[in-house]
Amino acid sequence: MTYQNYSLKQLQQIDALYHLHPFTDHKELRAVGSxxxxxxxxxxxxxxxxxxxxxxxxxxxxxxxGYGREELAEAAYKQMKELPYYNSFFKCSTPTPVLLAKRLAEIAPKNVNQVFFGSSGSEANDTALRLVRYYWTLEGKPEKNRIISRKNAYHGSTVAGTSLGGMDAMHKQLGGAVPNIVHVMMPYAYELALPGESDHDFGLRAAKAVEDAILEAGTENVAAFIGEPIMGAGGVKIPPMSYWPEVQRICRKYDVLLMLDEVITGYGRTGEWFAAQSFGIEPDTITTAKALTSGYQPLSALLVGDRIAATLVEKGGEFAHGYTYAGHPVACAVALANLDIIEKExxxxxxxxxxxxxxxxxxxxxxxxxxxxxxxxxxxxxxxxxxxxxxxxxxxxxxxxxxxxxxxxxxxxxxxxxxxxxxxxxxxxxxxxxxxxxxxxxxxxxxxxxxxxxxxxxx
Structure with missing residues (x-):
């Protein structure tokens, strides 16, 4: 039986009876209907x-x-017939994640050449947090485990993603965040610039908040700074062009890794493949998802910079982390077809x-x-x-x-x-x-x- 056999009212009633929606006041939704x-x-x-x-x-x-892309449906159908699923554990791989990893390395900033797959942006940010802290442990500096983020940031809805994010409403429901994550001001001039302060100067002042947090924590304790190039769910807060180059300079000065959350901005939204390229920076990690498949399949890709990847490969032994659907062959096939469309058009x-x-x-x-x-x-x-x-x-x-x-x-x-x-x-x-x-x-x-x-x- 398909949905056409149900009236709108029936679908709304079933939805209310069985379906819990994300980021929703369920009492209000059930009163008005979805x-x-x-x-x-x-x-x-x-x-x-x-x-x-x-x-x-x-x-x-x-x-x-856009919607209704037959090329993506055909890519999924072909892959489902050939190999609907196999995992990336046990020293195994399948062709589509292999080819997708190569494709992503080709369009990413030049210092980024390794990819770790998952199913969502939240998973990608969880993985990035774990990988960054593990990197410093492998480098003999386990005390470098503090992460600096920003107020009103969004980095996903898992426990780690919510902890990395800076949204008060989410933190109140968390019941205890991942420790050693601090939040500094967001670079939003309309609300936070001083009277007469130029965008350029405000961008530098907002970046200095990152530096101040590093120094307050102690440079020997700070693992990384994480940020969205443009804050998305927080209201499309666009930083001045002076902000990101200065943040990168500060991170390099104090040997702090730079983690970029491009779950929203990746794959063309800013007029480059990645917003890192729009702002002229080379982060150590880039988390991506969403437009990687244009939403036709759930897939995320954590892009890992050469510095971290080299240490993980040479010193890391077994990286005890991964997901059942990491590198899912159907999702990766759709991603490859999606990137083809973006490039071709x-x-x-x-x-x-x-x-x-x-x-x-x-x-x-x-x-x-x-x-x-x-x-x-x-x-x-x-x-x-x-x-x-x-x-x-x-x-x-x-x-x-x-x-x-x-x-x-x-x-x-x-x-x-x-x-x-x-x-x-x-x-x-x-x-x-x-x-x-x-x-x-x-x-x-x-x-x-x-x-x-x-x-x-x-x-």
Missing amino acids: RIITHAEGPYIYDSEGAEILDGMAGLWCVNV GLVERVKTDTGPYFAKALQERIAGHPLVGEVRSFGLMGAIEIVKNKATKERFAPAGSAAVVVRDHAIANGMMLRATGDSMILSPPLIWTRATIDSACDRIAKALDLAAKDLHKT
Whole structure:
């Protein structure tokens, strides 16, 4: 029996009875019922009532090549017939992870040439944490086990990922974080810059917070600094261009490893294969997932720099870590086909030279002037719209985050899928968006803002 045999109400009832959703108030969801997405094509998703919705979130930051790609379905089908599964334990491998590892090394920063596979970004960050601490133990410095992260960062939902992240709501539910992880300020100038402080100077000051944390802990105790090149789930917080080169300089000065979380930014979103290349840095680890397969299969890849890999190979013995589905042959086959599409259609270059600049221009010219908008910001094909009550003072609506939800709900009702995070409206669309798609998105967002303004000014 397929879902077509059920009415929307029946599906919602079954969903409420049996399905616990991620990041969801289940009591609230069960009161209103879930939206049932049934199919998708190109940049659009469709619900069970037939509504067409322009997907401004690429699913959940991942569907870079858009929906309905037969090449990816065919790659999965072919691999399932040939070899649906085998593990990477016991000195075994299968062809697709072998070829994918090589492909990733070819597009990664030049100092990164080894790959460890998993099934999610959370797993990749868990692995990165474990590998970095093990590296320092192998180097005879087990006391170097402290990790510096940032407030409002997101690095996954596992215990280690939540601990690495800096989201208070997640920490409150954790019941005890992984020890020796500290969090410093995020590089978000709109909220944290001093009066008259330039973006360049703010970027250097935000980087100095990393240096101060290293010195406070003692350089002999700090293993690594971890950060998202652009903070994603925290609201698409884009650092000044001065920030990352200075963070890298600081890490190298104090012999601290640099861990980059590119689960969201990897595979073309910033106009390069990796945001590390956009910011001109060479991290020691890069965690990736999501757009690696455009979400068509669950797969993550931890890209490991030569320094760490050499020590692991020469001194590490057995690395007692791994996952049942690491290097899953079907997922890796889909990833290879996905990378082929991105390369063949020139999506990375298109974001860099065409749609990315046009996206930024459209947001500035068509959205930034709205009375509810305090700031628009974008980099490549990811961006955010900051919702405020007062543009001049940056005063927010109370309670925090409530206004963005009003805008989001109007956007979805008018055929535009956005995500509300705090007071930010987030955009991270498929890389197949064109200038015409961007124009259509701005039309829908502008309408949602107008409708939300009427609602918010009633209260």
